[in-house]
Amino acid sequence: MFETLRPQSPDKIIRLMQMFRDDPRMGKIDLGVGVWRNAAGQTPVMAAVKAAERHLVETQESKSYVTLAGDAGFLEAMRGLLLGDAVPAARVAAAGTPGGTGAVRQILELVRLARPDATVWISEPTWPNHPALIDTVGLRRKSYRYYDAETGALDRAGMMADLAQVGPGDVVLLHGCCHNPTGADLARDDWRQLATLLAERGSVPFVDMAYQGFGAGLEQDADGLRLIAAQVPEVLIAASCSKNFGLYRDRAGLAMAICRDAQAQGVVQGMLAWLNRQNFAFPPDHGARVVQTILGDADLRATWQSELETMRLAMDRNRAAFADALRQTTRSDRFGFLRDQRGMFSLIGIGAPAIARLREEHGIYLIEDGRMNVAGLTDSTIPVVAEAIAASI
Template identity: 45%
Template sequence: MFETMTAAAADKIMALAGLYRDDPRAHKMDLGVGVYKDATGETVVMQAVREAEKRLYDSQTTKSYLGMGGDEGFNKAMLKLVFADSADPSRIFCGQAAGGTGALRILAELLSKARPGATVWLSDPTWPIHEPLIKLTQLKTAAYPYFDAATGKVKFDKMVRGLDAARPGDIVLLHGCCHNPTGADLTIDQWKRIADFVTEKDLFPLIDLAYQGFGNGLDADAAAVRLLAKRVPEMAVATSCSKNFSVYRDRVGAMMLLCKDAASTKIVGSQALMSTRLMYSMPPDHAAATIRIILEDEALAANWKNELEEMRLRILNLRNGMADALRRHSNSDRFDFVASHRGMFSRLGLTETQVERLRDEFGIYMVSDSRFNVAGLREDRLEELAKAVVCVL
């Protein structure tokens, strides 16, 4: 049966994690896998999550199925968290998914049914899973210019010119905030131009919102989604709770579809649920129920928001500290962009050889394109990292 198969190519980030795990050096530094770590280097359970899990344990009386859409209370709370009052709720379908990746996979399947053969336009670069995930459907992919490695900024004019090649009915995948892997985001004025552009060109926006709350704040990070919701007739959003609730292994996210009217929403929602049914039947419950408890309780929600804000501010402080250290040791402003980026990641603009030297000589692990996890840094090791980076230039 399997004699014609060859081994699948290793996932670069997971392979990097394996190399890090097997490295015996005590001073090694893991900046590869995208998880938030506190000042001690641990990915802890948030206080609000711990309390909500206790309440769930005490109150839950059954493990019976919830259904393909998951926890309806969770869906309602997530819809409010992302869209606020930017669109009529009757026009929006929201379904629980197995993480942000699960949400993207179901949305890709749904869009393939709606527009078989359409092209999904991806930023260059984008999250490595985007392209292979989309290619599992009948959809095609193409790239639009996005990041200028020399300046660390978005090439916005080139981005728009690149998207001008898109045909009516094509899909544009946009990072709602905290662009992965670059950390370079669009400004609100640029988002307004994108809203006008996709409307004029009859393009469908698909927003990947994996890091709400990690950039400029919960509401600010959803500003692009809300702006588009007021201007475009249809759009889709895949959102993840892995980072902002720190429930990585529990796999919970949501898929959201803004439709032209309530009648269309019912039809589209039924198709999304059928895709869920055929893919993994229904999503896991534990984390969604936990998050529902948090968001429905005023005190718990306030506790969660405070802890999330502490995490966000710590990332910003790490960015500023890293940029300062690199400026001192390189005697240049080459890496100042690190401070202006947002979210968990930035790209340092190093070559693959330089990244290998960081790993081999200094025990510093980052992805081969020099994407590093800012949230994996420790305040007491910024100088050490900056010295090593300058050493391999």
Template identity: 55%
Template structure:
């Protein structure tokens, strides 16, 4: 039977990482892999995480299973961080998941269970795993215009024109903040227009929020998600703790399902629990317990928020340095969008051939669609990247 298996497509980012490791050039720059790195090229363990882990080791008395939904203290703490007082919590069902990817997978499974005819509208471009999981599950995907390669901003008119085709059977997938891969985000006025369309079409919105705290601040990055939650009858939210808590390998995520009425919450919760049972039984607990420990301890939470803000401001400084250096070298302000984008990523808006030229000529590694991880830079590598971009004629 196993001889019938077909070779699966290679992961482009993992392939890029292998090429980077094998490149002997001392000036090589890795802008491909989507993890935060400090100036020394290390993804650090945050101070509050270390303290929380020590506390857990000292106080934990069992490694027995949690419930199917995970630790309720974790879910409650995450809901407070994401949604604050924007919605009646009695309408919310939630389950812990193996990372944000697990939350997205469970959300798509829930959609398929609720309506096998549902189509999912995704931004063009979007995070590749969105597309991969939808295809794997056999859910029809429809792309809507999002990124304008000329302005390197949001093509909002095109987006709204494409979303006008949505029906009540469909789902609109939105990035809560720090759009991946482009770094270009909707403003709150545009968000309100999207909400009005969603309500007019009676479709289901889904928000993927993986970078809260990496854009404009912890509260500011939640503003759009809270606005949607307070304005629509139903909502799915897939959240990740990988980036803002720096616990990538702990696989810590959360899926929230908001029902129109509180009396429907128990059914939604039962379905979420069922999906967890079918896919992995009980969700992993260590990362979730770390997050819960931090968010429920005022001192740890304050230290975590301070370090998260340092991380955010560091990435913003790199953006501003790169935009300034490109302006100096090119004599043009056409790269000003880099300082306006938010989060870890920006998309240059150039061709795969140009991306390959940067790799071959200058050891600059980025994904073929020209997505680059700003956190892969430091003060010394910014001038190298800027010069390479200008020399390539981008």
């Protein structure tokens, strides 16, 4: 039967990971894979996570199944973290998923069942899994402008002009704080304008949220999502705990839907549980239970927030130091936009030939489109990378 199959194009990020692993050179630098790294270049387990896991080992008495939607305590804790009191809890349906990508898939499946003729609008650029998953579930998609490569900032006029064309029932995929691979974020005013526009058009915002706490702070980073939630009657949310809790391999995520009323919430809640059953049945619980434990314990939550703030400030310092180093090595402020962006990622804007030279001649690995993981830089590698970029462009 397998003779009918055709090879699929390899995922760019997975391919880059393999190339990096196969590179025998000492001193090679990985700026492609989106994981947090400390000053030693390591991705440690957070202290709050370690403590929560110890607590679970000592107190957890069963590994039996939870519900199809996952543990209610985790879902409620995440609702509070993401939405605060922006909408009544009775309007929010949620289900656990294997990470943020699992959440995106389940939400798209929900859209397909509810509105199979909907068009899903995605930003240009976005993450490769967004168009791939939209195509896989069989929904239509269109792109809207998002990034101005000349300025390294948001293309506000282009974005609003494109999204003025969305139709009733269409879904608009928006990036939460620090989520767009460009590093350019929506400002509070942008969120407010989008909420007004989408409410008027009768379209449904779909917010992909994985980096809360990496931008301006834990509460500030949820501000845009909460503005949308308070103003638009139906909102879809995919959330991941991989980045801000460091639970990459534990795959803790959730799919969430804000509904018009409690009656609709009951229907959607049942549908999310049913979709889980058709896909993976019960969602993973260990990472979710760790998150629930941290968010439900005042001391652990304080430790986690302190660690998260340390990570956020380190990324800000990396950005400033890297922009300064590039100004010195290139004798220009061509890369000054790096200072104003936020989060782990930026599009460095140097072109495919230069990226290939960085990899082949210097052992520095970036995604082919120039996306760089700023959190992968360290004090010792910043000058090395800046010199290499200057030599490659």
